[in-house]
Structures are given as C-alpha cells and as structure tokens.
Amino acid sequence: ARSGRASRAVQRCRIVAAAEVEQSYIMIKPDGVQRGLVGEIISRFEKKGFLLKGLKLFQCSKDLAQEHYKDLKDKPFFPTLIDYITSGPVVCMIQIFVILSCKAWEGVGVVASARKLIGATNPLQAEPGTIRGDLAVQTGRNVVHGSDSPDNGKREIALWFKEGELCEWESVQTPWLIE
Ligand code: ADP
Numbered sequence: 001a002r003s004g005r006a007s008r009a010v011q012r013c014r015i016v017a018a019a020e021v022e023q024s025y026i027m028i029k030p031d032g033v034q035r036g037l038v039g040e041i042i043s044r045f046e047k048k049g050f051l052l053k054g055l056k057l058f059q060c061s062k063d064l065a066q067e068h069y070k071d072l073k074d075k076p077f078f079p080t081l082i083d084y085i086t087s088g089p090v091v092c093m094i095q096i097f098v099i100l101s102c103k104a105w106e107g108v109g110v111v112a113s114a115r116k117l118i119g120a121t122n123p124l125q126a127e128p129g130t131i132r133g134d135l136a137v138q139t140g141r142n143v144v145h146g147s148d149s150p151d152n153g154k155r156e157i158a159l160w161f162k163e164g165e166l167c168e169w170e171s172v173q174t175p176w177l178i179e
Pocket of ligand 1: 139
C-alpha cells in the first residue's frame, strides 16, 4: 500500500509538472560567495526539498544587473545595488518545490516558500532561522536573492539562464516528501 501511495504521489507530481510548475530564480549574491556561504545557502534549499534545475557560478554584466533590477531603477540605492551585484561572481540557481508544486491547486508555491526561507529584505527584520536572519546584517549585503512572484520567476530564469543550461530530472526523494 505504501509503494502504491508513493507511486500515486509521483504520478500526481508528473501531471502537475507537465501542466504548470512554479519556478523560482535564487541567486547567491557576491557577498555570499566571498564569505564562503555558497554551500550553506544551497544546503538550506536542498534540505527543504526543493529540486535544483540549474546551477552556475557567473560574473554578471552591468546591463544584466540593471535589467534584473529594472523595477528599482528610480530608487536612490540603484547605482550602489548594481555595483554590489556586479562586484564579483554570483551563484545562479533555479529551484522547483516538488511538494508544493503538487499542492499548487491550493495556491502555495515555490516562490512564496523560498521567500520565507530567505527572510525579510532587511536582515535586521529577518527572523532567526531564515538565511538573511542567520547570515546577514545589512540590507545592502543581504547575501541572497529570490524571485518575488511566479511571473518574475519566469522572467528572471529567462534572463539568467540559456536553454541548454537547465536539467530535467526527478528526485528519488519525491515519494518521501509527499504523502
Ligand atoms: P528583495 O531582495 O527582498 O526582494 P527588493 O526587491 O526590495 O528586496 O530589493 C532588491 C535588493 O535591493 C535587496 O535585496 C537589496 O540587496 C537591495 N536594497 C533594497 N533596499 C535597499 C536599501 N534601502 N538600501 C540598499 N540596498 C537596498
């Protein structure tokens, strides 16, 4: 019975995956790379049960950084934000949350879940237990980025990844993450 349930769960995931899977663009910012936090930050998403679909170390151009943060272009901190993001390599990731994708019908998805793991923009307001709450001090050095909406997830993934860089795969964890 258990393996029947597990295979039904996997099947359900496949159906949802084929239909519409929410994806989040997560990025370890240059301070996270410089401070040796790459393994720690990736580990938080792995332990939660996200499925990694793309991963690379990358030095981004000013043009790409400006396009990524275009909604903030009128903010006074925009020039320093662009300098910060281009100051060294970043680690780009695409994360899918298989469990929550299966419950996508309930409107809970990887984007909101990743934002909870990451914590508030200002690390002083981020709860302990979140990445920013545990590992960062200042808004201008908040170590990690996560898409703020499913549409921005799509937009950012298209901006930072080329087609051949994504991997389609299934994790053996799936039946152990979903009842
Ligand atoms: P989030 O990254 O939590 O989605 P925003 O989209 O509001 O937050 O801002 C994008 C990034 O811009 C932040 O993560 C941070 O690096 C930077 N930023 C936001 N507000 C400030 C600020 N007041 N001063 C300096 N940098 C800021």
